[in-house]
Amino acid sequence: MSLEDTAQRLAEHLAMQEFVEVYAHHDADGIAAGSIICCALLRRGIRFRLRVLSRVSPAAISPETPTLLCDFGAGMEDLPGEVMVIDHHLPHFQGALHVNPRLHQIDGDRELSSSGAAFLVAQSLGDNRDLAGLAMLGILGDGQEMKGMNHSVFNEAVTDRIVTPARGCLLPGRDGHERLLSAINPYLPMISGDEMAVADLLDAAAEGESISSEILLSLLVIRISPFVPAETLLDLYGDRYELEREVIPDAHTFTAVVDACGKSGRGGLAASLCLRSPEALPDAWDTALRHRMKVVHAIRNAFGKTGSGGFYEVVDPTVASDVADALARDSIQEAPVVVTARSDDLCHISARTPRGMEMDIGSAVREAAIQCGGIGGGHRLRAGATINCSRLEQFREHLQKAVAG
Numbered sequence: 001m002s003l004e005d006t007a008q009r010l011a012e013h014l015a016m017q018e019f020v021e022v023y024a025h026h027d028a029d030g031i032a033a034g035s036i037i038c039c040a041l042l043r044r045g046i047r048f049r050l051r052v053l054s055r056v057s058p059a060a061i062s063p064e065t066p067t068l069l070c071d072f073g074a075g076m077e078d079l080p081g082e083v084m085v086i087d088h089h090l091p092h093f094q095g096a097l098h099v100n101p102r103l104h105q106i107d108g109d110r111e112l113s114s115s116g117a118a119f120l121v122a123q124s125l126g127d128n129r130d131l132a133g134l135a136m137l138g139i140l141g142d143g144q145e146m147k148g149m150n151h152s153v154f155n156e157a158v159t160d161r162i163v164t165p166a167r168g169c170l171l172p173g174r175d176g177h178e179r180l181l182s183a184i185n186p187y188l189p190m191i192s193g194d195e196m197a198v199a200d201l202l203d204a205a206a207e208g209e210s211i212s213s214e215i216l217l218s219l220l221v222i223r224i225s226p227f228v229p230a231e232t233l234l235d236l237y238g239d240r241y242e243l244e245r246e247v248i249p250d251a252h253t254f255t256a257v258v259d260a261c262g263k264s265g266r267g268g269l270a271a272s273l274c275l276r277s278p279e280a281l282p283d284a285w286d287t288a289l290r291h292r293m294k295v296v297h298a299i300r301n302a303f304g305k306t307g308s309g310g311f312y313e314v315v316d317p318t319v320a321s322d323v324a325d326a327l328a329r330d331s332i333q334e335a336p337v338v339v340t341a342r343s344d345d346l347c348h349i350s351a352r353t354p355r356g357m358e359m360d361i362g363s364a365v366r367e368a369a370i371q372c373g374g375i376g377g378g379h380r381l382r383a384g385a386t387i388n389c390s391r392l393e394q395f396r397e398h399l400q401k402a403v404a405g
Helices: 003-015 028-043 114-125 129-141 148-159 176-181 195-204 213-224 230-234 251-263 267-274 281-302 317-330 361-371 389-404
Strands: 019-025 047-053 067-070 084-086 163-169 237-243 311-314 337-343 346-352 375-378 382-388
Touching: 003 084, 003 114, 019 028, 028 047, 028 067, 028 114, 028 129, 028 251, 028 267, 047 267, 084 114, 114 129, 114 148, 129 148, 129 163, 129 237, 129 251, 148 163, 163 213, 176 195, 176 281, 195 213, 213 230, 230 317, 237 251, 251 267, 251 281, 251 317, 267 281, 281 311, 281 317, 311 317, 317 337, 317 346, 317 382, 337 389, 346 361, 346 389, 361 375, 361 382, 361 389, 382 389
Parallel strands: 019 047, 019 067, 067 084, 311 337
Antiparallel strands: 163 237, 337 346, 346 382, 375 382
16 A cells, blocks of 8 residues: 555545544644644544644543544554554554555655645645645754655645745744844854854845845855854755745744744644734744744753763753754764753653764664663654653663664
C-alpha cells in the first residue's frame, strides 16, 4: 500500500466520525499538521477538539473517543491500536491507521514532514488545496529540503497560486531590527540579542531612508563568518515563499511565530493563526518575540563554551529545543549536541546531530532513554527524551557509548 493509499484509508476513517480528538505537537510542524486536519474536518461538518501539547501520554487517551495524534505517536509502542497517527518520526507504533512517510521508504527527515502528510490526508477528505501553504511550515520548521513529496506539494501549490516563490533575506521578523535582534535560525554571534551591534549594522547599511539589503548582507557575512560553519552563511539569503492565503504571508516569519507561540505554551494562539483568524496577531507577535529573545539569551550563555562532550544545560525547558538547534547548526561541533533542562524531578533533553555528521541520533536517544527508565526518540538528526534527573549521568554514558560505537 502506498503512502497516498494509507492517507486515503485514514481519511475514510475520519469521514465516518462525528467527533475527533486531535492532539498536535507544540512546534510549527505539529501545529500546522493539526490545523490542516481540523480545517478539513470542519469543512466536512465533523466536530473536533484540538489540543497542542509538548508530549502526550497513552494513559490520557480514551479508547472510546476517536483520537488523532499529529507529529507525535510514531515512537510510542504502547498506544491503543485504534489511535490514528500522522507523523514522520521513526516508527514503532503498530496501529493500522498510521500515516508516516518512513513506512513507505520516504525520508521523513528531509522529504516529508507531518504537516505534509496531514495535507495528503486533507486532500483525501475533500478539495483542500488552499491548505498547502500550511505544509510549508513543516518544511521550514523542521529544516527539510524541497525535494521528493515536499517538492510535489510545493509545485502544486505554486500552480494553484497558493504559494509564490521569491528570493530574499530569510531572517523572520516584522522589520530589520527585529530580524537581527531575535535571530535564532540562523543564530548570529555577536549580533543576536545585542542592541548596539544591531543598531550599528543598520546604520552602516543605511542608504537615505532605507536599508540596503546588499550592504547589510555583506556586513553580516563579514561579522559572523569567523564563528560559524560556512552553511550558516547560506541560511541568510535564499528561497522565500509568499503564502497567499495565510495571516502572515512570509513563510519563514509565519513558521517562526507559530513555532514560538507553541513552545511558549500558547498553542491555541498559534493554531488560531493557522486557522486564519487575524484578531490575535498582535498578541502572537509579542509572544513570539519574547520567546525568541529568551532563546537568544540562552544561546548567548552557551555559545562559545566548551561543553563536556557536547552537553549543555539551560534553565528554561521551553527553549531547550531551539538552543540545541542553534548550537548544532551555527557553531563548530565535533560531537552530537545535547541540551538539558530540569523541571522538578524530570530532565528534558534535546539532542541534535551537527552539520556534516551522519548518525541516527533518534535511535541512540531512544535506547539511552529506555535504559534510564524514560522515553525518547525522534529523527535521525533531531531527537528528544524525558528522564528522571537522577539518571542524567547514566543517560549521558549510554549516549556517549552509542556515539563512540
